[in-house]
Each structure stands twice: as structure tokens, then as C-alpha cells.
Amino acid sequence: MARQLQRDSILRITEINKRINRYRDLDSLLNHVLREARHLTSADAGSIYLVRDGRLSFEYVQNDSLAGPRHSPGFQYQHQKLAMDHQSIAGHVAITQRPLIIDDVYNLPSKVPYTFNPSFDQMTRYRTRSVLTVPLLNSRERIMGIMQIINPRDRKSGNATFNRDDEAIVTYFANLAAVAIEKALLTREIILRMIKMSELRDPTETAPHVNRVGAFSVEIYHRWAWDHGIDENEIQRTRDLLRIAAMLHDVGKIGISDSILKKRGRLTAAEFRRIQLHTLYGARLFTDITSDWDEMAAQIAISHHERWDGNGYPGAISDLAHPPRRLGPGLRGEAIPIFGRIVALADVYDALMSQRSYKPSWKEEDVIEYIQGQRGSQFDPAVVDAFFAAYPLIQSIHKKYGNGDTSTS
Ligand SMILES: [Fe+2]
Ligand SMILES: [Fe+2]
Numbered sequence: 001m002a003r004q005l006q007r008d009s010i011l012r013i014t015e016i017n018k019r020i021n022r023y024r025d026l027d028s029l030l031n032h033v034l035r036e037a038r039h040l041t042s043a044d045a046g047s048i049y050l051v052r053d054g055r056l057s058f059e060y061v062q063n064d065s066l067a068g069p070r071h072s073p074g075f076q077y078q079h080q081k082l083a084m085d086h087q088s089i090a091g092h093v094a095i096t097q098r099p100l101i102i103d104d105v106y107n108l109p110s111k112v113p114y115t116f117n118p119s120f121d122q123m124t125r126y127r128t129r130s131v132l133t134v135p136l137l138n139s140r141e142r143i144m145g146i147m148q149i150i151n152p153r154d155r156k157s158g159n160a161t162f163n164r165d166d167e168a169i170v171t172y173f174a175n176l177a178a179v180a181i182e183k184a185l186l187t188r189e190i191i192l193r194m195i196k197m198s199e200l201r202d203p204t205e206t207a208p209h210v211n212r213v214g215a216f217s218v219e220i221y222h223r224w225a226w227d228h229g230i231d232e233n234e235i236q237r238t239r240d241l242l243r244i245a246a247m248l249h250d251v252g253k254i255g256i257s258d259s260i261l262k263k264r265g266r267l268t269a270a271e272f273r274r275i276q277l278h279t280l281y282g283a284r285l286f287t288d289i290t291s292d293w294d295e296m297a298a299q300i301a302i303s304h305h306e307r308w309d310g311n312g313y314p315g316a317i318s319d320l321a322h323p324p325r326r327l328g329p330g331l332r333g334e335a336i337p338i339f340g341r342i343v344a345l346a347d348v349y350d351a352l353m354s355q356r357s358y359k360p361s362w363k364e365e366d367v368i369e370y371i372q373g374q375r376g377s378q379f380d381p382a383v384v385d386a387f388f389a390a391y392p393l394i395q396s397i398h399k400k401y402g403n404g405d406t407s408t409s
Contacts, residue, residue, distance in 0.1 A: 009040065009169045017176045024293060026184040028240035030060040033177040034147065038062065040173060041132065041166045043149040048136075049082065049090050050145035050181075056082040056090050059145070066124055086113035093133040093146050099171050102131045103161040130161040134171050136178045144181060147174055191244055194251055202253040202261045204356055208401050210247040215397040216346035217246035217339075224342065224386035245297040246343045249304045252282025264358070276327050279305055279314050287320060296339055303340025304347055306331045309377045312344075333380075341380040345371070345387055348378075353398065 016036045023029040034046045045063040049056040058080035086092045092114045093100050102108065105116035105128050121128055129151050136145040149170060152160040198205050218239045225235045253261060256278050260271045267275065282301025286294040306312035310332030317323055349371065355361040362370075375384040387394065 006165070006168070010172070012040070013169070013173050013176065016173070017180075020177060020180050021183075023180065023184065023240055024187055025240045025243050026181070026188050027060070027243060028236070029180055029184045031062070032236075033181065034060055034062050037147060037149055037170055037173055037177075040169050041149055041152055041162065043132075043152050045126070045128075045150040047148050047150075048145060049094075049148075050136075050185075051084070051094070051143055052081075054084060056084060056088075056094055056146065058082075063124075063126065063150075066126060087115065088117060089114050089131065089133055090146050090148065093135055094143050097135045097137065097141075097143060099132065099134040099167050101162045101164075101167055102133075104129050105131055132162040132166055132170055134167075134174045136174055136181060138178060138182045144178060144185070147177075187244075191247060195247065198251050198253045201256065201258060202250065204351070205250045205253060209350055209354065210249075212350050212397060212401045213249060213343065213346045214243040214247040215401070216349065216394055217342050218243050219390045219393045219397065220342050220346060220383060220386050221339070223390040224338070224383060227382070227386060227389075241293045241296050242339060242342075245293060245300050245339065246346065248282070248297055249300050249343050249347060250278060250282065251285060252278035252280065252301055255281035273326065276305070276313050277323065279303070280317060280320055280323050284320050299337040300339050300343050303331065303337050304343045306336040306340055306344065307378045308333060308336070308341070308380045312336075312378075336380075338380075338383075341383050342386075345379050345383050349387070349394075 020029060020032050020036065023032060030048050034048055037043075038046050044065055045061070047061040048059050050059045051057070082088050082091050084091050084094050086095060089100065089102065089105070092112075102116075106118075108114070108116065116128070118128075120126065131151075132149045134147050134149075135143055136147060138144045147170075149162070149166075152162055152166065192207060195205070195207060195210050199207070221242055222235060222239060225238070256275055260267065260274055263271065279302045283298045286298035286301065288294070302314065302317070305314070307330055310330050312330035314323070314327035315330045317327075349367060352362045352367045352370065353364065371379065371384060371387065375381050
């Protein structure tokens with residue numbers, strides 16, 4: 001019986017592994033890895049920490065008791081870093097690189113070196129009880145992070161705890177998931193390098209800015225898609241593609257000369273026409289369309305300066321390699337791809353909220369007033385509505401990625 005159960009689990013994990021290997025974006029991947037690990041053990045909650053700069057950085061949390069699974073909850077963007085030492089459960093597992101089952105975190109055995117940090121429970125009034133923590137090791141057996149699965153459900157007794165079968169299954173799954181996580185980390189690294197290259201050209205295009213624009217866009221899209229009755233699987237798949245594609249919205253600035261990008265003071269009309277070409281240069285990087293992701297990245301690069309009322313740019317372009325001398329007229333309304341309409345709002349919101357070398361940051365209430373005022377002129381009304389519906393999440397993202405001068409970090 002137990003052997004049959006294990007065989008079924010291994011078959012299930014093989015199927016899951018095929019699915020998770022399709023994710024390119026780290027956040028979406030972590031979301032799915034955690035969800036699948038929880039399904040394997042019928043667990044109510046879980047979290048993932050990744051090693052960043054020698055510390056364990058809190059990356060992802062799921063909790064069915066605190067939030068319905070449909071909407072991404074705000075506590076997912078909370079930020080926490082743990083030292084790699086034996087004082088925390090996560091740190092202990094990261095150092096020993098061995099899985100650990102705890103039956104009740106509020107009744108730890110007396111001889112263990114770690115303690116349980118109850119701050120999340122206190123903040124959310126959740127009751128963490130049984131915790132299974134497994135290491136995530138990369139292909140060179142180095143620690144990349146840890147995964148914690150919390151409170152198994154659907155067992156006969158109310159106070160269920162994890163058992164050795166759970167440990168074996170989750171450890172096996174974690175080893176496979178770690179390969180996908182390593183790949184996603186590499187993809188993100190390459191993209192961040194592309195962004196760094198454009199950042200070298202344009203001091204306003206920085207890692208915190210693009211991270212925020214990527215995260216805002218995903219949450220605006222999620223709300224918009226939900227309002228438009230889009231299927232949940234489609235939403236999840238699109239979130240994965242959108243975050244990275246949105247992060248690259250201004251990558252075409254690589255093609256604009258420093259003398260224009262770094263010019264202090266007003267641009268001449270001719271200089272502004274040159275800057276406008278960054279939309280086309282960006283789109284060109286993804287023109288040999290090999291995947292849905294390339295197509296989305298090209299759409300965002302070319303359309304993130306279009307306006308709902310048609311007064312944006314570059315408008316319809318028949319040949320990317322030979323653009324007209326003057327761009328425009330802009331596309332109007334739904335002729336602008338939805339992802340361009342979403343990133344346009346996310347980008348402007350972040351730019352106004354941030355200090356730049358040529359301007360201080362705006363007050364939040366002024367930014368909100370501006371966006372409301374531009375509903376139906378600069379921005380798609382439905383996108384503005386989705387933005388405000390998702391506003392608590394937008395604020396959490398702003399906190400997580402910092403809200404200072406975008407030209408630092
Ligand atoms: Fe741009
Ligand atoms: Fe931007």
C-alpha cells in the first residue's frame with residue numbers, strides 16, 4: 001500500500017516537473033513549486049526563501065486560510081531576511097542541508113538550537129503548527145534556498161503533523177524543482193544584465209524601477225483579466241510572461257545615444273524624435289518571434305508610449321527596420337495591445353512616484369489625482385479601474401522594492 005502510494009506520488013511528481021519546467025519567470029515558478037508541494041502533502045500554507053547576498057530572503061508565501069487562492073494576497077510582498085545561522089528553523093535547514101519535520105513550532109524540543117519566530121502569526125492571527133522544511137540545492141549541491149510547508153490538512157485528526165512519507169515526497173520534488181529554479185534564476189540574471197546595459201545609457205531605467213513596473217503590471221493585468229472573465233489558467237500563464245516582458249519595456253534605449261539620453265535641460269524637437277525611436281529599437285530585439293514571450297515583449301516595447309486618446313507614439317509601423325521620419329499618429333483605444341496599455345500606466349505611476357535627477361517625487365495623492373484625471377484620455381479606463389482595484393497590492397509592491405530615488409541601486 002505504502003509502496004503503491006509512493007509510486008503514485010512519483011508519477012505525479014514527474015508530471016508536475018514537466019509543467020514547472022515551462023515557467024521562465026522566477027516568481028511564477030516559485031508560486032507553482034510551492035502550490036504543487038502543498039498539494040502533494042495537502043498542506044494549508046507554505047513559503048520559500050532564497051539565498052541572496054549570504055542571507056535567506058523571504059520570496060514567496062501562500063496561505064489558503066488567510067486568502068482565497070484566486071487573488072494574490074498582499075502578504076506575498078512582505079519582505080524579510082534571515083541570517084544563515086542555527087537560530088531560525090529556515091537557517092538551520094539551510095546550514096545542515098537536511099529536511100526537518102517539526103510537529104508543533106510552539107512546543108519545540110528543549111535541545112534544538114533554533115526558535116520559532118511568531119511575528120507572521122501575530123501579524124495575521126494565523127496558527128502555524130506542523131512545519132516541514134526542505135533545502136533547495138543547486139546542481140553543484142550548494143544551498144539555493146529552503147521551502148517550508150505548513151499545517152497539513154485533511155487528515156483524520158484535527159492536529160495533523162507531517163510524516164516521513166511527506167518528507168520523502170517533498171524532498172524528491174524539491175530536488176527536481178531546484179533544477180527549474182536554478183534555470184529561472186539564470187534567466188532573470190541575463191535579463192537583469194540586459195536591463196543594466198540600458199541603465200548604463202539611461203539613468204532613469206534602473207533595477208528597482210523595472211522590478212516595480214514588472215510587478216505592478218502583473219497585478220493590474222490580474223485584476224483586469226479577472227474583470228474580463230479570463231480563465232484562471234490563462235491568467236497564471238500570462239502573469240509569468242508579462243512580468244519579464246514588462247521589465248524590458250525600455251530596453252530599446254540601448255540604441256539611443258548618451259548625448260540625448262543624458263542631456264540636462266530641454267530636448268529639441270529633433271532629439272525627442274530620436275528618443276521616440278527607443279520603442280522601435282526595443283521591438284526589433286524581439287522580432288524573430290520564437291515564443292509567446294518574445295511577441296509580448298515586442299508588443300510592450302513598441303506600444304508603452306501609446307495613449308488611449310490616440311495622442312501617443314509611435315502608431316502603426318509597417319516596417320520596423322525603416323521607420324518613417326516622423327512617428328505617429330498614435331494608435332487609439334483597443335488598437336493598442338492590452339499589455340502596452342497596462343505597462344503605460346505602471347510606468348507612468350512609478351515615474352511620478354519616484355525622484356529623478358530632473359524632478360522630485362510627486363505626493364501620492366497628486367499621482368492618484370493625475371491618474372484619475374487621465375482615465376479615458378492618456379489611459380484605458382478599464383486599466384485605470386483595475387489599477388485602483390489592485391491598489392493595496394500596488395502599495396505593498398512599492399514598499400517591497402523601495403520607493404526612493406530610482407537612480408540608486
Ligand atoms: Fe519608454
Ligand atoms: Fe520606464
